[in-house]
Amino acid sequence: MRSSRRQLGNGRESHGQPGVGLSGAIRAVSRLWLIAAAVLFSTGGAAIKAVSVTAWQVASFRSGLAALALFLLLPEARRGWNRKAAVVGLAYAVMLILFVLATRTTTAANAIFLQSTSPLYLILLGPWLLREPIRRGDILLILALGLGIGLFFIGAEKPLATAPNPFLGNILAAASGVAWALTIGGLRWLARERKDGGAAMTTVAIGNALAFVLALPMALPLEPVSLRDAAVLAYLGVFQIGLAYVCLTRGLRRVPAFEASTIVLLETALNPCWAWLVHGEKPGRLALAGGAVIVAATVVNTWWRTRRG
Numbered sequence: 144m145r146s147s148r149r150q151l152g153n154g155r156e157s158h159g160q161p162g163v164g165l166s167g168a169i170r171a172v173s174r175l176w177l178i179a180a181a182v183l184f185s186t187g188g189a190a191i192k193a194v195s196v197t198a199w200q201v202a203s204f205r206s207g208l209a210a211l212a213l214f215l216l217l218p219e220a221r222r223g224w225n226r227k228a229a230v231v232g233l234a235y236a237v238m239l240i241l242f243v244l245a246t247r248t249t250t251a252a253n254a255i256f257l258q259s260t261s262p263l264y265l266i267l268l269g270p271w272l273l274r275e276p277i278r279r280g281d282i283l284l285i286l287a288l289g290l291g292i293g294l295f296f297i298g299a300e301k302p303l304a305t306a307p308n309p310f311l312g313n314i315l316a317a318a319s320g321v322a323w324a325l326t327i328g329g330l331r332w333l334a335r336e337r338k339d340g341g342a343a344m345t346t347v348a349i350g351n352a353l354a355f356v357l358a359l360p361m362a363l364p365l366e367p368v369s370l371r372d373a374a375v376l377a378y379l380g381v382f383q384i385g386l387a388y389v390c391l392t393r394g395l396r397r398v399p400a401f402e403a404s405t406i407v408l409l410e411t412a413l414n415p416c417w418a419w420l421v422h423g424e425k426p427g428r429l430a431l432a433g434g435a436v437i438v439a440a441t442v443v444n445t446w447w448r449t450r451r452g
Contacts, residue, residue, distance in 0.1 A: 169397055176394030177406040183387035185413035188251030189421040190379050191243055192305045194372045198247040199361035201376065202240045207355035208380025213348040216389050219341035220348035227336075228345050231329030235350030238322035240358050241315050249312020250303070252415035252426035253295055256434035257316035259411050262444060263288040264324035272328045280447060287440035292317065294433030305422045326350070347388060401449035404442075411438055 191201055213220045238258075245254040263285055269275035300309040326346070333342035368376075395403055411434070418424040426434075 173394045173397035174402075174406060176390045177398060177403055178409065180387045180390035180394060181407050181409035182413060183383050183390065184407075184410040186417055187242075187379065187383050188246050188255060188414045189417035190375055190383060191246045192251065192418065192422055192424075194375045196366075196368060196372050196376070197362065198244050199358050200365065201247070201379070202243040203355050203358035203362040204376050205243070205379040205384070206236070206239055206351040206358070208377060209384035210348055210351035210355060212381045212385025213344065213351065213388060216385055217344050217348070217392065219392070220344040222341055223345040224349060227333060228342065228349055229353075231326060231333060231346045232349030232353055234322050234325040234329055235346055236353035236357055238319050238326055239350060239354040241319035241322060245312045245315035245319055247312075248307060249309045249316060250300075250306045250415070250424055250426045250430065251418035252424075252434060253300075253306075253309065253313050253430050254316045254319075255411050255414040256430070256437050257292065257295060257313060258319045258323055259434075259437050259441060260288050260292055260317065260320045261324040261327060262441060263292075264321045265327055268324060268328060272325075273331060280444075284440055284444045287436060291433040291436035291440065294429045294436065297429055300427050300430070303424060305418070305424045344388065344392065351384065399449075401445055404445045408438060408442065 191198075191205075194201060196204075242254060242258055245257070266277060266281045266285060270277065295313050296310075300306075302309060306312060330343055330346060333346065391407070394406075398406070415424075415426055415434075
């Protein structure tokens with residue numbers, strides 16, 4: 144047995160450092176988990192627009208099913224339920240509801256791009272929420288994201304069947320970005336006290352449960368739901384949120400922060416593509432330009448912060 148182990152060890156050493164091949168394979172699988180998460184997240188815009196029930200009903204039942212799925216699929220989502228997690232979960236719940244309302248009133252591209260401006264609000268709120276000063280590099284990001292946001296509101300976009308009120312939807316989407324920034328700031332606040340890394344999943348589970356409850360009064364009364372709508376709602380809750388977070392948690396364990404952040408940005412790029420393929424929804428040129436500025440600024444900012452450590 145000892146000689147066999149020695150031979151295996153020599154075999155590994157002849158190909159490089161021990162465990163390098165295995166580590167590379169594990170990291171490759173982790174990247175696939177992150178890609179799967181991004182793809183699932185990205186289908187939200189097209190799926191939210193695909194049902195005939197009201198936006199409030201989508202927001203409520205999607206989150207209710209997601210909370211149940213997360214509770215069953217992720218053990219860490221069942222731990223650490225307390226008042227602090229509930230406060231952060233409330234911000235996440237508001238973001239979930241606003242995103243659905245925005246997606247039903249403006250284009251999927253506008254909804255996801257404007258939600259992605261959360262770093263701007265996080266920087267502005269940082270000195271008060273996290274006692275983090277605004278640095279010189281942050282000013283460039285503020286200007287870039289401000290430019291990106293401005294491009295969405297220059298000129299009047301024509302209403303579409305899938306985007307009946309673009310201006311209102313853009314405001315709701317920007318507000319969802321503020322709520323997402325509060326969520327991220329809250330998660331960093333919780334992470335300082337809970338070191339096992341499970342605060343995020345606890346918050347996501349609580350947030351979905353709260354979104355279900357908060358949106359439910361506006362979702363009632365409920366008319367008979369078609370089998371197709373029920374299937375799409377089940378997909379949104381169980382797969383687009385629930386399974387996506389399972390994939391995300393598995394992928395984040397082995398992939399460096401900057402690489403993981405850029406992979407997850409696939410959601411932002413793919414979301415409008417699914418809406419175009421499924422609904423023929425085409426965002427305006429200025430909106431696409433604004434989205435490009437927002438995504439580019441986010442990638443550069445993430446890279447810069449990673450380099451700084």
